[in-house]
Every structure is written in C-alpha cells, then in structure tokens.
Amino acid sequence: MRIRSAFEALRSSGELGIVAYITAGDPSLDATPKFVLALAEAGADVIELGVPFSDPLADGPTIQRASERALKSGTTLAGVLEIVRRIRKSSQVPLVLFSYYNPILQMGLEKFASAAASAGADGVLATDLTPEESEDYRRIMRLHSLDTIFLGAPTSTDERLAKIAGCSSGFLYLISRTDVTGAKDSLPDDLPALLRRARSVTVLPIAVGFGISLPGHVSVLGGLADAAVVGSALVSEIEKAKSVDGAANALAERVRSLKEAARHGLSRREVAP
Amino acid sequence: MSSILQSSATAPGRFGPYGGRYVPETLMVPLFELERAYEAAKADPSFQSRFHDLLKNFAGRPTPLQFASRLTEKLGGPRIYLKREDLLHTGAHKINNAIGQGLLAAKMGKPRIIAETGAGQHGVASATVAAHLGLECVVYMGTEDMERQALNVARMRMVGTQVIGVESGSRTLKDAINEAMRDWVTNVRSTHYLLGSVLGAHPYPTMVRDFQAVIGREAREQILAAEKRLPTHLFACVGGGSNSIGLFHQFLGDASVKMIGIEAGGRGAALGEHAARLAAHQGFSGARPGVLQGTYTYVLQNEDGQIAATHSISAGLDYPAIGPEHSWLADQRRAEYSAVSDQAALDAARLLSRAEGIIPALESAHAIAGLVERLPQFKKDDLVILNLSGRGDKDMDTYQKHWVQ
Numbered sequence: 001m002r003i004r005s006a007f008e009a010l011r012s013s014g015e016l017g018i019v020a021y022i023t024a025g026d027p028s029l030d031a032t033p034k035f036v037l038a039l040a041e042a043g044a045d046v047i048e049l050g051v052p053f054s055d056p057l058a059d060g061p062t063i064q065r066a067s068e069r070a071l072k073s074g075t076t077l078a079g080v081l082e083i084v085r086r087i088r089k090s091s092q093v094p095l096v097l098f099s100y101y102n103p104i105l106q107m108g109l110e111k112f113a114s115a116a117a118s119a120g121a122d123g124v125l126a127t128d129l130t131p132e133e134s135e136d137y138r139r140i141m142r143l144h145s146l147d148t149i150f151l152g153a154p155t156s157t158d159e160r161l162a163k164i165a166g167c168s169s170g171f172l173y174l175i176s177r178t179d180v181t182g183a184k185d186s187l188p189d190d191l192p193a194l195l196r197r198a199r200s201v202t203v204l205p206i207a208v209g210f211g212i213s214l215p216g217h218v219s220v221l222g223g224l225a226d227a228a229v230v231g232s233a234l235v236s237e238i239e240k241a242k243s244v245d246g247a248a249n250a251l252a253e254r255v256r257s258l259k260e261a262a263r264h265g266l267s268r269r270e271v272a273p
Numbered sequence: 274m275s276s277i278l279q280s281s282a283t284a285p286g287r288f289g290p291y292g293g294r295y296v297p298e299t300l301m302v303p304l305f306e307l308e309r310a311y312e313a314a315k316a317d318p319s320f321q322s323r324f325h326d327l328l329k330n331f332a333g334r335p336t337p338l339q340f341a342s343r344l345t346e347k348l349g350g351p352r353i354y355l356k357r358e359d360l361l362h363t364g365a366h367k368i369n370n371a372i373g374q375g376l377l378a379a380k381m382g383k384p385r386i387i388a389e390t391g392a393g394q395h396g397v398a399s400a401t402v403a404a405h406l407g408l409e410c411v412v413y414m415g416t417e418d419m420e421r422q423a424l425n426v427a428r429m430r431m432v433g434t435q436v437i438g439v440e441s442g443s444r445t446l447k448d449a450i451n452e453a454m455r456d457w458v459t460n461v462r463s464t465h466y467l468l469g470s471v472l473g474a475h476p477y478p479t480m481v482r483d484f485q486a487v488i489g490r491e492a493r494e495q496i497l498a499a500e501k502r503l504p505t506h507l508f509a510c511v512g513g514g515s516n517s518i519g520l521f522h523q524f525l526g527d528a529s530v531k532m533i534g535i536e537a538g539g540r541g542a543a544l545g546e547h548a549a550r551l552a553a554h555q556g557f558s559g560a561r562p563g564v565l566q567g568t569y570t571y572v573l574q575n576e577d578g579q580i581a582a583t584h585s586i587s588a589g590l591d592y593p594a595i596g597p598e599h600s601w602l603a604d605q606r607r608a609e610y611s612a613v614s615d616q617a618a619l620d621a622a623r624l625l626s627r628a629e630g631i632i633p634a635l636e637s638a639h640a641i642a643g644l645v646e647r648l649p650q651f652k653k654d655d656l657v658i659l660n661l662s663g664r665g666d667k668d669m670d671t672y673q674k675h676w677v678q
Binding site: 077106129179 | 293296455459462561563572577578
C-alpha cells in the first residue's frame with residue numbers, strides 16, 4: 001500500500017517521482033539504514049534496496065563493485081531483511097527489494113515472502129525472473145501483500161509489455177535502453193516511443209531506469225513517466241565518499257537536485273546533450 | 274527446500290523441473306527469435322545441407338571411432354573405443370555447435386557474434402567459424418584461463434577475433450559468461466550470443482545438444498558396424514556437458530547402455546576445491562538446484578544462494594553449474610555422474626599418451642580417469658565408447674609443469 005499511496009500522491013501533484021537504488025550492505029550493513037533515511041528525507045519517493053549477488057549479469061561495473069563490497073562486508077538476504085526491519089522503526093518510505101532470483105529461491109519463496117512482509121518491505125523485483133517463470137512466485141508474494149514489480153525492455157513487444165504489466169503491481173519498471181545498469185550522459189531517442197507503448201497497455205505507474213543520473217534526464221521524463229530510477233549515480237557517491245556520513249550527505253544532495261528538477265523542470269537548454 | 278513448483282516435463286525448454294528461461298527481460302524477445310530461427314533451420318533443407326557440408330569439409334567429420342587396443346590390453350578390463358573428436362578442426366567437439374550457431378547467426382542477419390570460453394576450445398571454434406563465414410567475433414575469457422590456455426588466445430587473435438580478458442570474480446568461465454551476457458544485453462539487436470555448452474536459457478540447452486548429437490549418431494553406427502552390438506558403457510567428461518550429451522543423446526532409448534559423466538573433483542571435496550555438481554554421493558559438497566545464468570539446474574553455492582568458487586586443473590570443467598538435461602538424467606538415474614581429482618586426470622593423460630600415442634585435452638583426460646577408477650566394476654565382455662572430446666596441445670604447459678621438473 002505504501003507504494004500505491006506514494007504514486008497516487010505524485011499523480012495528484014503532477015510531479016515526477018524519484019526512485020533511489022542503493023546496494024544493501026555497501027559498504028556495511030550499518031551504513032544502509034543511514035543512507036535510506038537520508039535519501040527519504042531528501043525526497044526520494046521509493047527506495048530500492050539491492051540484494052548483492054555473486055554474479056550480477058545485468059549490472060554494469062558500478063553496481064558490480066557495490067555487490068562485491070556488500071558481499072565482502074557479510075551481507076546476506078536475511079541480513080538485508082534485518083536492515084528493512086531497522087529502517088521501518090523510523091521511516092515509512094516505500095521499500096522495494098531488488099534481487100537476482102537465486103538468493104530468493106534458496107531462502108524459499110514462502111519463507112522469503114513471509115520474512116520480507118513482516119520486516120516491512122513493500123515490493124520485490126527479481127532481475128532475472130520473467131512472467132513466464134514466475135507463477136508460484138507471484139502467487140506467494142501476493143499472499144503476503146508484497147507488490148511484484150517486473151521489468152519491461154525496449155525489446156519487449158506490445159504483447160509482452162501487456163503481459164509484464166499484467167504480472168506487475170505497484171509500478172512497472174521500464175528499462176530505458178538495451179544495456180546493463182550504469183550512468184549515461186543522454187537518454188535514448190526512442191524512449192518516448194517506448195513509454196507511449198507501455199502507457200497504451202497499462203494504467204500502472206511507470207518508473208524508468210538504467211542510465212539516469214542527471215537533473216536534465218529527470219526533467220525530460222516529467223510528463224512522460226511517473227518516476228525516474230536513479231541507481232549507479234547514487235552508488236558512485238557511496239564509492240567516492242570518505243566516510244559513511246559523507247556518503248549520506250552526498251546521496252541527499254544528489255536526490256535534492258533530482259527532486260528539484262522533478263518539481264520545477266529545467267529549460268531545454270539545461271538538458272544534458 | 275524451495276523448488277520450481279509449476280514446472281512440468283512437457284514445457285518447452287524444461288527437462289523435468291530443470292531448464293527454463295531466467296534472464297533479464299531485454300533478452301526474452303531475442304531468445305524467442307532465436308528459438309523460432311532454430312526451429313525453422315531444423316526443417317530447412319538448405320540450412321541442413323550447408324551445416325553438413327561444413328561439418329564434413331571444414332571441420333572434418335565424420336570422426337573415427339578407434340579401437341584402443343593397447344589401452345584395452347593394458348587396463349585388462351572392457352574393450353575400449355575412442356570417439357576421436359580431438360581430430361576435428363580446431364581440436365575439439367566445440368566446432369560442431371559453433372558451425373551450427375554461426376550459420377544460424379548469418380541466417381538471422383546478425384553480423385556480430387560473441388562467445389565465452391574457458392579452455393579456449395569454444396572460443397577458437399567460434400573464432401574460426403566467424404572468420405569462415407565473414408562475421409565479426411568477440412570472445413570473453415577469464416584472465417586466469419587466458420594464462421593457462423595461452424595457445425588458444427593466440428589462435429583466436431590469429432583469425433581476427435578480439436579476445437577480451439575478464440577480471441571479475443574468479444576470472445574463469447563463469448565470469449566470462451556474465452560478461453558475454455552483459456555484451457549481449459547491450460548489443461542484442463546486432464549480435465548473436467554463440468553459447469558454447471548446453472547451458473543458459475532455452476533454447477540453448479536443446480539447440481546445442483542437437484548440434485552436438487552428431488557425435489552419438491556417428492558413434493552408434495560405427496560401433497554397430499565394428500562390433501555388431503551396442504556398447505555397454507559410454508564415458509565422457511562433463512563441464513557444462515555438451516560433449517557428453519552429444520554422445521549420450523542417441524543412446525537414451527537403449528536401456529542397456531550405461532552412461533557415465535565424469536566431473537572435475539579438483540583438489541578435494543570441500544566447497545571451493547572442486548567443480549563436481551552431481552557427485553554428492555562421493556562427498557563433494559555444495560550443489561543444490563538453483564538459478565544461474567539463465568537456467569535452473571544443480572549449482573555449487575553457499576547457503577545464501579551465492580555462487581561458489583570452483584577449482585579444476587582443467588579450465589573447461591571449472592564451472593559451478595551443469596547443463597539442465599544432465600540434472601534431469603541424474604535425478605532419473607538414467608545417467609551416472611562421478612568426479613575424479615586433478616591428479617587422476619593428469620595421470621590418465623599420461624596413460625593415454627603412452628598407450629595410444631594420443632595426447633588428450635585435460636578435460637577428456639577426466640573421462641579416461643573415470644574409466645580407470647571404475648575398472649573393478651567391469652565385466653570382461655563390457656564394451657566402452659569414450660568420447661575423446663579434445664586434444665591436449667593447449668595443455669602442454671600444464672603437462673610439462675607436472676612431469677618435466
């Protein structure tokens with residue numbers, strides 16, 4: 001319900017939402033709740049908590065390195081759920097768990113769903129799980145009132161986008177480009193067409209991710225999408241920072257500037273090339 | 274333990290509960306396109322005749338089924354025949370699949386192919402096929418494997434392929450596949466991913482098996498001609514499992530034929546020391562069904578579902594998962610799997626070299642070692658076909674290091 005309320009509020013204010021991704025446990029389990037609270041205070045509308053995986057084949061170098069740091073610091077899926085529980089003591093920001101499928105499968109779908117829901121997670125996205133393989137997964141997540149978010153891609157046909165949206169709840173996550181995760185300078189030219197295709201098959205809110213890092217990107221997406229997902233750009237701030245507090249400040253600063261662009265837009269001139 | 278509850282043996286791309294398609298959405302439509310192109314090619318006489326022409330005139334098929342008389346005598350067990358895939362162009366069975374998929378890439382209008390490689394045999398096969406068909410080729414290879422299989426790196430570069438070293442993770446085959454999949458996601462519209470084993474998302478495990486099944490078709494005819502009877506045992510090494518499934522497939526309906534897949538036992542049974550996914554009965558730990566790189570199958574992993582490090586002296590067997598059809602054959606007990614150590618493989622390579630004058634690849638040497646370890650269980654009139662999947666040129670550095678010091 002937290003995800004739905006967040007998007008309803010955004011729609012009624014006509015404002016583009018910011019979905020902020022960080023890898024849980026990077027650089028330590030204790031740092032993650034601090035980062036999440038800083039992101040939420042700065043205005044992030046939804047937080048995606050990445051569950052680190054040994055073989056992140058959909059991720060570019062930035063998030064690969066974050067996963068390595070998180071695994072090195074001893075992060076497990078159970079540990080990430082414990083982080084969610086800690087965050088819930090002081091924040092009601094919508095939380096989505098962003099994982100590869102195997103850690104979830106190894107914990108057991110039922111055990112995972114019940115633990116994630118009782119910890120206070122709102123939704124789950126499994127990067128390498130498509131509608132075709134997800135029947136049990138969807139049934140079990142729904143039983144525990146967890147939203148199931150699936151990815152749509154530029155290569156998805158209209159028919160598939162409809163199927164993906166039909167399996168999704170909370171929002172639809174649209175991948176902006178045929179690529180792995182990672183910050184890019186510009187948005188792909190065919191993105192508006194992809195968004196129109198997705199709009200025509202679903203009434204769900206649509207968040208666009210992969211390659212979004214700059215206020216200019218966010219301002220272009222206003223009016224086209226419901227939210228922009230920012231991941232690698234935030235993870236880079238964590239990587240660059242010299243301390244956990246420094247990283248938290250940098251994350252908040254990033255989100256504030258993105259949020260500013262989302263609220264007021266930028267002139268075309270300021271849009272990144 | 275959670276499992277894949279909804280699966281049925283009849284679903285396309287499923288082998289019992291194993292297999293499936295677990296990939297980022299960006300790859301789903303390309304996988305459907307590949308499946309359609311492959312189904313069309315199967316029924317297309319011009320594709321088939323081109324495929325068979327290249328198998329014969331470019332790769333050198335059919336390969337001999339050689340009676341290993343001195344090895345048979347020396348071991349004093351079953352009669353042993355060697356299926357000589359090592360004699361193929363580029364030195365291993367990998368060329369069968371590379372030709373098939375290379376032709377398919379051309380047919381789909383993809384000007385660029387990418388491949389991963391462990392031992393380098395699949396990389397070399399892909400590189401030469403790309404050169405032969407005029408396709409651009411990029412091969413991803415872990416830097417540890419580039420070091421131990423340097424000859425194959427040089428061969429790929431000689432035919433114009435770009436070899437990209439992969440520094441992430443364990444710097445071996447698994448990491449090369451991750452990097453190839455990242456390339457594919459990025460360049461999917463122009464690029465065919467020429468996956469080298471019976472791994473990955475559907476249709477790869479089925480398609481690669483079909484392209485390799487020529488091994489078993491030939492071997493079955495050849496043994497019937499030579500011995501007027503079917504073999505009692507088939508032996509093959511199993512990394513991802515393409516040479517073994519290629520040999521086994523044609524015999525699956527012959528209940529009297531026992532099939533034995535030999536995995537890499539590495540340095541020991543603890544997780545991290547081996548690459549044995551189906552040898553828990555020998556004490557090798559850490560394998561459970563899970564999802565890795567597109568498929569649901571037995572995977573070496575820790576309790577949290579993180580993929581484990583593996584070790585094998587043989588780069589081609591050094592991989593934490595096994596082809597999903599093998600998982601199903603193992604569950605049904607239609608095929609048996611066991612593991613032999615690095616040292617046993619080295620000893621077996623020397624044994625074959627001296628008994629028959631054939632230097633095997635380290636991968637294939639595992640199959641020989643598996644046969645040797647099983648000697649007490651054979652009956653005198655047992656008849657074995659062992660798939661000699663590759664030749665040992667690429668492994669000479671390793672062999673010399675162990676014997677010449």
